[in-house]
Amino acid sequence: MTPTDAMPRIGIPTLWQTYGRMIQIADERAPQLRSSLISSALSAIFQGLALACLYPILSAVLREPFDVHALWVPGGMMLLFALLDWVLRWHGHTFGYSRCLADVTHAIRVRLGNQLRLMPLEELYQSRTGELSAVIAGNVDEVVTPMGMLADTFLRSALVPLVVVLTTALIEWRLALAMLLLFPVTVPLYRWRKRLSGGSMRTLAAAHARTSAEIIEYTQGLAVLRSANATGVKARRLQESLVHLQDVQARNQWSGLWPSLVIWTLIEGGLILILALGVVLVAGGSLSIAMLAALLIITVRISEPLAIMTNLSAVFDYMEAGFEQVEKLLAVKPLPCLQPSSLPTRFDVRFEGVSFQYAGTEGAVLSGLDLHLPERSLTALVGPSGSGKTTITRLLMRYADPQQGRIMIGGNDIRAMEPEELMACISVVFQDVYLFDDTILANIRMGRCSATDAEVEAAARAACCHEFISRLPLGYQTRVGDIGGSLSGGERQRISIARALLKDAPIVMLDEPTAALDTESELSVQQAIDTLVQDRTVIVIAHRLSTIVGAERILVLEDGKLVEQGTHEHLLDAGGRYRAMWNAQQSAKSWHLAVAAGGDSRD
Numbered sequence: 181m182t183p184t185d186a187m188p189r190i191g192i193p194t195l196w197q198t199y200g201r202m203i204q205i206a207d208e209r210a211p212q213l214r215s216s217l218i219s220s221a222l223s224a225i226f227q228g229l230a231l232a233c234l235y236p237i238l239s240a241v242l243r244e245p246f247d248v249h250a251l252w253v254p255g256g257m258m259l260l261f262a263l264l265d266w267v268l269r270w271h272g273h274t275f276g277y278s279r280c281l282a283d284v285t286h287a288i289r290v291r292l293g294n295q296l297r298l299m300p301l302e303e304l305y306q307s308r309t310g311e312l313s314a315v316i317a318g319n320v321d322e323v324v325t326p327m328g329m330l331a332d333t334f335l336r337s338a339l340v341p342l343v344v345v346l347t348t349a350l351i352e353w354r355l356a357l358a359m360l361l362l363f364p365v366t367v368p369l370y371r372w373r374k375r376l377s378g379g380s381m382r383t384l385a386a387a388h389a390r391t392s393a394e395i396i397e398y399t400q401g402l403a404v405l406r407s408a409n410a411t412g413v414k415a416r417r418l419q420e421s422l423v424h425l426q427d428v429q430a431r432n433q434w435s436g437l438w439p440s441l442v443i444w445t446l447i448e449g450g451l452i453l454i455l456a457l458g459v460v461l462v463a464g465g466s467l468s469i470a471m472l473a474a475l476l477i478i479t480v481r482i483s484e485p486l487a488i489m490t491n492l493s494a495v496f497d498y499m500e501a502g503f504e505q506v507e508k509l510l511a512v513k514p515l516p517c518l519q520p521s522s523l524p525t526r527f528d529v530r531f532e533g534v535s536f537q538y539a540g541t542e543g544a545v546l547s548g549l550d551l552h553l554p555e556r557s558l559t560a561l562v563g564p565s566g567s568g569k570t571t572i573t574r575l576l577m578r579y580a581d582p583q584q585g586r587i588m589i590g591g592n593d594i595r596a597m598e599p600e601e602l603m604a605c606i607s608v609v610f611q612d613v614y615l616f617d618d619t620i621l622a623n624i625r626m627g628r629c630s631a632t633d634a635e636v637e638a639a640a641r642a643a644c645c646h647e648f649i650s651r652l653p654l655g656y657q658t659r660v661g662d663i664g665g666s667l668s669g670g671e672r673q674r675i676s677i678a679r680a681l682l683k684d685a686p687i688v689m690l691d692e693p694t695a696a697l698d699t700e701s702e703l704s705v706q707q708a709i710d711t712l713v714q715d716r717t718v719i720v721i722a723h724r725l726s727t728i729v730g731a732e733r734i735l736v737l738e739d740g741k742l743v744e745q746g747t748h749e750h751l752l753d754a755g756g757r758y759r760a761m762w763n764a765q766q767s768a769k770s771w772h773l774a775v776a777a778g779g780d781s782r783d
């Protein structure tokens with residue numbers, strides 16, 4: 181799933197749907213949001229009532245002879261309504277200025293964070309990092325931050341004119357009738373504006389997400405790109421996405437601007453029409469000067485909110501586009517946990533008739549695979565590239581569930597284990613080590629958060645990294661980011677082994693951890709691995725067969741099927757696929773030696 185590939189929603193979400201989504205997203209803070217919205221609505225009603233008092237006030241002021249007493253009632257009422265408007269307006273904004281808004285934003289980010297933790301890795305890896313961060317950082321702000329302010333502005337823009345017209349109708353129906361001329365244009369204009377902006381806001385959100393993904397990928401891969409002298413190629417893709425964003429923004433600006441100008445013009449035109457009508461009526465003697473003055477002030481005062489309201493549809497759409505991205509990510513279901521859940525007490529691994537096909541691809545990567553990895557034994561997975569070795573280790577970690585068959589640890593189906601419990605059983609040491617920009621101490625402690633400093637140090641000693649860590653100026657407190665590339669591949673690998681040692685999981689998976697190391701680093705990392713694998717169920721992925729000759733069992737895979745298994749000697753004697761691979765690697769080695777010794781070919 182890619183959060184940004186959402187197709188534009190068919191139809192226009194109604195205001196009621198937008199309100200429903202706001203309440204849903206506010207979650208625990210929904211009562212506060214509701215109370216703020218009610219206050220805003222009441223405040224808008226009182227503002228309308230205060231405005232409607234203008235006509236009786238002006239009538240009293242312009243009456244001949246002037247009588248101050250006639251001002252008391254309308255003046256007092258206007259003051260009262262204005263006071264109520266102010267008080268309720270403050271209360272209406274509490275959602276924003278109290279912690280509620282920040283709490284809601286935080287809660288959504290935590291929910292999204294949990295979602296990342298629980299969603300199937302297969303789905304997670306299909307999303308680009310930048311697109312995910314655009315949803316979590318960007319869309320959450322787009323959805324939540326304007327929520328209170330936008331709702332207040334909308335309520336005020338819609339309710340103030342409505343209340344003014346209704347109240348004026350009670351005082352002077354002709355005045356109300358004149359004002360009503362403004363309303364019929366507003367609703368169709370609102371819907372028209374919304375239809376125009378809906379799709380473009382989603383396109384804009386998608387373009388933002390794509391650019392953010394390209395920027396992250398470019399900066400993360402810059403070192404590789406420079407070394408491959410390919411910065412230009414990738415920069416071109418980044419450039420393209422920036423140009424695309426620029427185009428989308430320009431189109432959006434234009435498609436947003438001209439309807440706004442049309443709306444303003446129509447509403448201003450309506451205003452002039454009302455005034456012209458008023459002047460004609462005054463000249464004909466059927467409208468008083470007081471009424472015309474009131475009409476002037478009130479229509480000017482309410483035409484602006486009406487224009488704002490029609491243009492707000494674009495902002496609502498931007499918010500809706502954000503809602504959709506957040507909801508789409510939250511809708512991804514975690515892999516189901518079979519009930520009753522169970523915990524293994526022994527740690528052998530069994531694959532029973534496992535068939536697996538990656539989403540969106542054709543053909544199974546594993547088909548009807550049966551494997552048994554006895555507890556506390558070392559099993560090596562070998563086979564040509566693409567034969568399914570990594571897929572086996574991924575499925576054991578529930579990257580995704582196989583379409584057929586089951587995987588068991590200690591006789592327990594891994595689908596009946598909670599994700600945390602499953603991951604507590606397995607340590608993985610990859611070829612590429614990922615260290616976080618934190619201290620070395622914290623990086624090792626990630627293996628077990630509750631470990632004391634002494635336990636971290638003991639793990640580091642066992643993984644042969646205490647010595648080089650002690651040589652660093654700040655020792656264990658050195659930040660990995662500060663020393664950057666000054667840690668060698670072997671040192672980084674040993675830190676990751678220390679992490680795994682601290683975790684102390686009964687099953688260890690090693691994905692070619694020494695493949696990229698020089699001989700000296702390989703020796704010290706191998707020493708650390710020897711400590712790690714003691715007394716554990718170990719699965720090693722190996723390309724260089726010389727590293728696994730001592731394995732208790734070697735499983736040979738080809739096209740997702742187990743074609744041979746046994747010890748090194750047994751497989752050599754069998755003279756099958758393994759023997760062919762072994763011979764090929766041995767002859768490649770002697771070819772290297774011949775080249776090093778000055779020979780020009782293996783012949």
Ligand SMILES: Nc1ncnc2c1ncn2[C@@H]1O[C@H](COP(=O)(O)OP(=O)(O)OP(=O)(O)O)[C@@H](O)[C@H]1O
Nearest residue numbers: 538539541545563564565566567568569570571572
């Ligand atoms: N995320 C994925 N989506 C689609 N296909 C994939 C994915 N990951 C791997 N594959 C395909 O599945 C097949 C098996 O891949 P896998 O990585 O398990 O093989 P491998 O034996 O570990 O290969 P290597 O030794 O090169 O690492 C390959 O054809 C690969 O292209």
